[in-house]
């Protein structure tokens with residue numbers, strides 16, 4: 065170990081000793097960078113990214129060798145994945161917990177094509193990650209016949225340019241080092257998102273003719289956090305101080321506990337109603353007396369819409385879709401609107417995930433976490449208004465097993481344990497599970513790309529391993545089946561995790577769409593299930609888990625078996641295993657969502 069950078073890294077504690085003990089290479093006796101890809105590996109280690117989820121391929125065999133035989137498969141450690149979509153989804157789930165990028169590596173154009181939906185999900189969810197890919201050799205005379213030609217594209221980054229913050233195809237080891245540092249820096253800077261670096265196979269595999277001059281890598285990734293402009297904060301404070309019925313729309317915020325408490329202080333100082341959304345992570349305690357209605361994905365609760373209609377000032381803390389929410393509430397209100405967000409810096413012409421353009425009276429161009437403390441200060445001490453009563457209750461009804469019964473029994477089985485709900489099914493009822501901590505709920509897949517659930521859950525489990533917080537994910541059966549091979553990675557790396565499948569044996573969401581079309585056209589709604597139901601044969605989901613080394617329970621078909629099964633499943637997860645419970649639920653969504661999706665007319 066003569067290289068000073070490697071010695072420094074060796075002195076750092078391993079991110080997780082147990083995980084670090086898996087997949088240990090024989091010592092290769094390599095202690096100085098000798099190839100282009102060794103320089104890339106050094107750069108990746110300099111970013112402090114602890115893991116790289118990957119599916120292998122010859123296009124980055126040089127880089128792969130550097131990770132194993134030059135870095136010794138630590139900092140970053142490889143996580144082998146069975147599909148590129150899971151590799152990226154795992155990085156996505158990791159970022160949801162930590163707020164930080166991990167890396168994913170995907171092979172040439174084909175691996176990147178597999179990865180695209182998961183990258184899009186992370187982009188829409190504003191989650192950072194560094195995706196490394198490869199192509200070439202760009203120098204055609206170095207290409208092997210056939211395979212190197214089909215796996216070389218003129219502009220591979222074009223596949224993902226519409227939903228990544230930045231991409232590059234560096235032509236030399238020094239340029240690749242710069243690209244990796246820039247990719248990590250840009251991904252981790254708000255508004256966060258995926259970046260992509262495409263490593264030419266020829267550049268990776270070429271022997272270094274001379275050492276690449278060392279640089280102080282941290283100086284190339286300076287932390288950025290823009291402050292809130294004081295005069296804008298003063299304007300917002302004036303509006304809010306005089307508001308009679310302010311509403312806070314608590315949207316994309318961090319997992320920081322102090323920032324969470326500050327939002328509560330702000331709401332209580334203003335006596336503001338607060339609304340939250342299941343599309344993003346927990347932003348405010350949903351059972352706080354000021355919280356209005358249960359959070360939802362598609363159909364906002366009536367209490368939430370009432371609060372918005374009655375409001376005189378709306379304060380958006382980077383709310384995901386201000387314009388769409390106003391549309392739900394009946395159009396543009398008279399209320400004054402304060403927007404705190406940096407999201408506009410990311411918007412581009414390819415993807416419309418920026419949503420409609422909302423009217424805004426005071427725009428504060430910084431992250432909500434940064435703006436709330438000066439806003440509180442500008443408001444000054446004031447009369448705390450009496451809290452209002454909590455607005456929603458929950459009790460599962462009927463004797464047929466529904467997702468509400470699933471949620472009720474699961475929550476009771478979890479009890480007082482700290483838990484992170486890493487994913488929920490489309491059928492989830494936001495009233496069934498209160499959130500009281502920023503890690504209690506990690507939001508949705510972001511881009512509506514079904515199949516992200518299992519990988520995101522595994523990534524969250526990776527980040528939470530050893531934290532004492534139990535990762536729990538509820539996936540639809542369609543979502544589970546599309547992403548099921550992410551589970552093998554959880555088994556191999558022994559990541560404790562509980563996935564419960566709300567198995568309605570259907571791509572049920574689309575049954576409701578077909579029902580709506582049938583209503584609009586006066587055709588039989590009874591046929592809505594055709595081309596949607598996943599039965600005949602029924603799929604044994606817990607066997608799919610067991611086949612990958614995951615503990616599997618079920619199918620559970622009776623309400624009375626739920627409590628015992630969940631107790632056993634949690635015990636297995638707490639013993640260090642990934643666990644899947646298959647629960648057969650009646651097809652159905654919340655009443656509000658069903659009404660919204662099946663209403664007649666456009």
Ligand SMILES: Cc1ncc(C[n+]2csc(CCOP(=O)(O)OP(=O)(O)O)c2C)c(N)n1
Pocket residue numbers: 181489490491512513514515539540541542543544568570571572573574
């Ligand atoms: C990649 C992808 N394919 C198809 C869809 C369309 N789609 C939206 S929801 C859904 C059904 C998902 O089924 P499941 O996870 O079982 O949830 P359920 O609606 O049955 O509760 C489908 C197919 C999509 N959003 N993404």
Ligand SMILES: [Mg+2]
Pocket residue numbers: 540541542566567568569570571572
């Ligand atoms: Mg389903």
